[in-house]
Amino acid sequence: MGCSRGGLTTKIHALVDACGLPLALKLTEGQAHDGRSARDMLDEIGAGQILLADRAYDADALRRSLTECGAWANIKPMPRRRNTPAFSRFLYRYRNLLERFFNKIKHFRAVATR
DSSP states (O other): OEEETTEEEEEEEEEEOTTSOEEEEEEEETTSOHHHHTGGGGGGOOTTOEEEEOGGGOOHHHHHHHHHHTOEEEEOOOTTOSSOOOOOHHHHGGGHHHHHHHHHHHHSTTOOOO
8 A cells, every 4th residue: 555645545457358357457556657567567468459548658668568569559648748659549449448347346345446
């Protein structure tokens, strides 16, 4: 658990497949940067796959490591980014599978999210 102004906090990072089933889960401190903590979860991603992630994961190093694996990063770019990478709004819509996964674990009584 990480300590912040709001108290003790924890973040849940998840990697799900195209059906919304979990491939990898990771817990980090609440104040930890999302992009840095995602690097060790990328071992599950192989060639020809697409990573859909939100703006918190927008980093050139993360994109480079995915390109080296043969995968493609469809990450929504930060608004003030100078050199905007390729981004597909159509593919980004499928990120709701991840949001649905988090909704399922929030309503499962064994996992406390608050």
